[in-house]
Amino acid sequence: MNAFIAIVHRDLLLVMRRKSEVLTALFFFVIVTSLFPLGIGADAALLRKIAPGVIWVAALLSTLLGLQRMFAADYADGTLEQLVLSPNAFTALVFGKIVAHWLVCGLPLVLLAPVIGIQFDLDAQSLKVLMAALLLGTPVLSLLGSVGAALTLGVRGGSVLMSLLILPLYIPVLIFGAGAVYASSVGLDITGHFSLLGALLILALAFVPWVSASAVKIAIE
Amino acid sequence: MWNSSAEFFAMGGYALYVWCSFGACALVFLLEPLTVRARQRAIIRRLQREVLAEQFDQKGGK
């Protein structure tokens, strides 16, 4: 438990020293969502309709941007090897890194999303649903993303490859997350979407840290 | 079932769709094995060259 907290603390500390990396990913989120009205037109009804999808896709892409950092720096300077060799359960350490990533990339998205939602003229209820859905969904994005980051460690062109590998896996989260917001905006029931998002989160929490840890070990060998 | 070969090729008006579908499949299932065979031949040729080169070296470059 101590090791887990230590890793989270360490990763957060490292991020604080180089805040620009994280802030650029968040700016990316804001800029990308602004591009859609510019490309499609400012008709409020249309924007309200596309808002869930646009915000969710932008969230996916922003998460991908932040995933580079999860293992790459530690891999490059040998710290990751030391972590693997340490007596602590490596799965717990990987989970710590994932939590740190979510705190830095996912949670800010949850907080920023209502602001973007207002730009797209979403009503208050939909904004709340959006936040809740992102709150359940972004941890899954960080978890699944860690698998891609681990598999492509140190590979040439790894970041683009990682995106290609992970985006298909993100699709269920996208469907249920955006679906929840859309359902709320037209007055349909959202409990189904949220149960499924919750189920995805629990599944991911149960299996992914272990899978990512194995993938990192394979990359290190 | 078919009154003439012309009727067969016309496929009741759907000729383009049916033949493009079957045609694409036929193309893939023909080209893929050929590609694999070419790959096999390439590696064999490479190995033959390496064996020859080793023999050449062993004989002292004669």
Add this chain to the structure above:
Amino acid sequence: MSNVNNLSSGQVTNWFKFSSPSAFYPLAGKMIPWFWTLTIIFGAAGLWVSFFVAPVDAVQGQGYRIIFVHVPVSWMSMFIYVVMAAWAGLGLIFNTRLSAMMAQALAPIGAWMAFLSLWTGAFWGKPMWGAWWVWDARLTSELILLFLYLGFIALQASIDNVRRADKAGAILALVGVVNVPIIYFSVKWWNTLHQGASVSLTKAPAMAQTMLWGMLLMALCLWMYSIAVGLMRVRAIILEREAHTDWVRQLNEVKQ
């Protein structure tokens, strides 16, 4: 190593010896012609049923005959993915190189099947439903399956260390195979949520017995084809990866 099936001395063939590339290479070579023969037999039978036995459809006319390739390639694309993931998983658990090579050999075949499923689906959808592409649940899932195949192939291609590529690909394939049902279910839900008219390419015309036979025979043909090409490709991969070994240098085709 003796090719033992020595019944007189009470010994039985140890099948596990075929997990060594050097033993499997000649075995595969002998099996390939058999699978090609089966491919041609099933293919001829399937095509004959597809074009000369199955009756014309009341609603879709002659155009429905596309299902005799569309459905088999779809089935195969999904089946091959599972088999590929199984081989990759075996390679990961037992640390056998040949299992990983088998997965690598199957991936392109499956990817082509997925592509053909999309292609034939488009050529079926255009005359029937007026659009080259519909975001129907199965077509969309096939598209995602194609992405999963391409990701697997790309990952293996970009990692230089061969054993690391094997294991990383295995993890990706296993994660993929777990996700495929989840993705299919979520796409199905999304499809029912957003679709206005309920057109679906999965609603094939009411199945006459002959139609089912036609699809089955074509599916068997493609299955034999996949095994044949898979064995061919794995032999090439074996030679490429084991190029430095003695047994490869001693092969007849290399020595001459």
